[in-house]
Amino acid sequence: MVTILFIVLLGCLLIGMPIWIGLLLAVMAGMMMSDLPLMVIVQKTFTSIDSFPMLAIPFFILAGAIMEHGGMSRRLIRLASVLVGALTGGLAMVSVLSSMLFGALTGSAPATTAAIGGIMIKEMEKKGYDSRFSAALLAISGELGILIPPSIPMILFAITANVSVLDVFMGGIVPGIIFAITLMVMAYIISASRGYRGEKRATLRETAVAAKDAFLALLTPVIILGGIYGGVFTPTEAGVVACVYALLIGFFVYRELDMQKLARIAVQVTESSAAIMLVVVGATAFGWLMTNQHVPQDITAYMSNVSSSPYLVLFLLNLLFFVTGFFMNQGAAILILTPMLLPVITKLGVDPAFYGVIMVMVLGLSQVTPPVALSLFVASRISGRTVEEIIPSLLPFLIVATIVAFMLTYMPGVVMLLPNLLK
Numbered sequence: 001m002v003t004i005l006f007i008v009l010l011g012c013l014l015i016g017m018p019i020w021i022g023l024l025l026a027v028m029a030g031m032m033m034s035d036l037p038l039m040v041i042v043q044k045t046f047t048s049i050d051s052f053p054m055l056a057i058p059f060f061i062l063a064g065a066i067m068e069h070g071g072m073s074r075r076l077i078r079l080a081s082v083l084v085g086a087l088t089g090g091l092a093m094v095s096v097l098s099s100m101l102f103g104a105l106t107g108s109a110p111a112t113t114a115a116i117g118g119i120m121i122k123e124m125e126k127k128g129y130d131s132r133f134s135a136a137l138l139a140i141s142g143e144l145g146i147l148i149p150p151s152i153p154m155i156l157f158a159i160t161a162n163v164s165v166l167d168v169f170m171g172g173i174v175p176g177i178i179f180a181i182t183l184m185v186m187a188y189i190i191s192a193s194r195g196y197r198g199e200k201r202a203t204l205r206e207t208a209v210a211a212k213d214a215f216l217a218l219l220t221p222v223i224i225l226g227g228i229y230g231g232v233f234t235p236t237e238a239g240v241v242a243c244v245y246a247l248l249i250g251f252f253v254y255r256e257l258d259m260q261k262l263a264r265i266a267v268q269v270t271e272s273s274a275a276i277m278l279v280v281v282g283a284t285a286f287g288w289l290m291t292n293q294h295v296p297q298d299i300t301a302y303m304s305n306v307s308s309s310p311y312l313v314l315f316l317l318n319l320l321f322f323v324t325g326f327f328m329n330q331g332a333a334i335l336i337l338t339p340m341l342l343p344v345i346t347k348l349g350v351d352p353a354f355y356g357v358i359m360v361m362v363l364g365l366s367q368v369t370p371p372v373a374l375s376l377f378v379a380s381r382i383s384g385r386t387v388e389e390i391i392p393s394l395l396p397f398l399i400v401a402t403i404v405a406f407m408l409t410y411m412p413g414v415v416m417l418l419p420n421l422l423k
Contacts, residue, residue: 002293002295004026004029004030005030005289006026008025008026008030009023009286010327012025013328018278019282019328019329020279020281020282020332021282023282023283023285023286023332023336024041024282024285027041027282027285027286028041031289036292044284044285044288045281045282045285047284048280048285049277049280049281051159052236053155053159053165053236054159054277054280055239056155056165056235057152057155057273057276057277058273058277059236059239059240059242059243060107060152060239060242061108061111061152061269061272061273061276062239062243062265062269063105063106063239063245064106064107064111065111065265065268065269066243066246066250066257066265067105067106067217067250068106068111068114068115069250069256069257069264070249070250070251070254070256070257071250072105072214072246072249072254073098073102073105073116074119075210075214075254076098076101076214076217077094077098077119077120078210079210079211079213079214079218080093080094080097080098080101081199081202081210082202082206082207082210083202083207084097084184085198085199085200085202086198086200086201087198088188088196088198089187089188089190089191089192089198090196090197090198091123091124091127091129092124092133092134092137092184092187092190092196093184093188093198094120095116095120095124095134095137095138095141095187096137096141096144096183096184099112099113099116099142099145100141100144100176100180101214101217101218102115102116103144103148103176104218104220105217105221106145106150107145107149107151107152107153107154107155108272109142109143109145109146109330109367109374109375110142110367110374110375111142111145112141112144113138113139113141113142113145113367113375114378114382116138116141117138117139117142117378117379117382117383118382120134120138121134121138121382121383127196129196130194130393131383131384132383132385132389132390132392133190133194133393134383135380135382135390136379136390136391136394137393138379139367139368139373139375139376139379140368140375140394140397140398140401141180141183142367142368142378143364143365143367143401144176144179146330146360146364147172147173147175147179147357147360147364148172148173148221149169149170149172149173149221149224150221150224150235150239150242151168151169151360152276153330153331153334153360153363154169154172155235156331156334156335157334157338157356157359157360158235158353158356160287160335160338160339161338161342161352161356165228165235166228166419167353168353168357169225169235170225170229170418170419170422171354171357171416171418171419172357173418174414174415174417175408175414175415178414179361179401179404182400182401182404183397183400186396186397190396216253217249220242220245223241223242224241227241276331279329279335280331284335286336287335287340288339290339290340291339295340299340299341299344300347303316303344310348310350311410313344314348314358314409315409317341317344317359318358318362318405318406318409320337321333321337321359321362322362322365324363325363325365325366325369325372326369326371326372327371327372329366329372329374330360330363330364330366330367333363334360334363351412351416353419354412357415357416358405358408358415361408362405362406365398365401368398369398370391376390
């Protein structure tokens with residue numbers, strides 16, 4: 001039956017069928033091959049979204065959209081510009097740093113690429129940057145949106161693995177900073193070789209004004225993480241707090257929000273949330289059937305036979321995540337693979353929260369690796385360049401990003417530095 005499941009799923013993906021439909025069709029095909037009642041599908045899919053923690057996803061998506069359209073992204077870009085814009089390849093540096101700062105407001109890689117890329121790609125082109133280089137840099141910088149908390153994929157993992165959302169959130173901060181520094185170094189090297197110069201150095205007064213203007217935006221992650229860690233509210237309630245805060249700032253402080261914008265935001269968020277929830281429904285049913293057929297236990301036994309070394313097993317799992325990312329979006333992969341592979345990790349004695357950060361990071365590369373590459377497609381649309389034109393400029397960034405992700409797999413002390421300090 002398991003073979004039928006994967007054949008149907010792969011067939012659906014190859015013909016371009018939405019992932020959630022493919023998952024449900026695969027589950028139905030598998031159940032028809034067994035004596036399990038089809039009504040179980042209805043029960044499992046309903047239970048998967050009838051969850052209070054799951055509400056955090058649409059709330060954080062809404063908060064990120066309000067912050068993007070309410071003027072926060074523009075102010076963060078201005079702050080990044082006065083901080084690093086004078087360096088060689090200044091606008092490239094600004095793009096990466098802005099993506100990292102905006103990542104603290106939203107939990108989505110494509111949203112980060114869209115928000116920052118919508119401003120920076122055109123600006124970089126005006127200053128003589130190759131639009132293929134700009135698009136590639138903004139596409140891969142979008143991954144900072146899922147490493148710097150809040151992060152939608154991290155919430156999905158934490159709910160599926162039944163681990164602390166805060167531990168996974170805090171575990172993503174140091175890797176996110178390392179990832180950003182790596183991209184900035186690579187951008188500096190390429191910019192120096194191509195003669196991309198920095199912008200005019202900002203004065204102390206300009207820096208102070210930019211920091212003051214962006215202060216309320218920078219306060220957002222402090223409120224979210226501080227409130228969760230301090231026990232003031234749960235991660236789900238933090239999403240609501242972030243929405244209210246974003247609305248107050250957008251309407252009454254920055255005054256860049258109006259009811260027309262809010263209506264467009266509502267439609268955008270509804271579409272995004274519905275798409276994620278449909279994937280949750282399909283992936284939960286698929287994962288339940290895998291568990292019912294003892295696939296997690298079989299994988300654990302197989303991995304134990306392959307090697308008892310956690311280093312080799314983690315490397316093999318990273319390869320699995322990387323390859324899976326070519327064919328499946330990140331959310332679906334997390335929901336399907338986590339229940340199957342968590343027993344393997346537990347048996348090896350690996351911290352599940354650490355494993356979640358690594359899983360999100362490696363699977364996040366799928367956002368720039370076709371055919372499932374949402375951030376790359378967003379950057380392509382903004383820049384007016386085809387995916388084929390962007391890929392050669394993307395490869396250096398993708399290679400170093402992959403190396404960093406695989407290296408951090410063997411640095412649990414670095415990844416879990418903040419969660420361990422806060423315990």
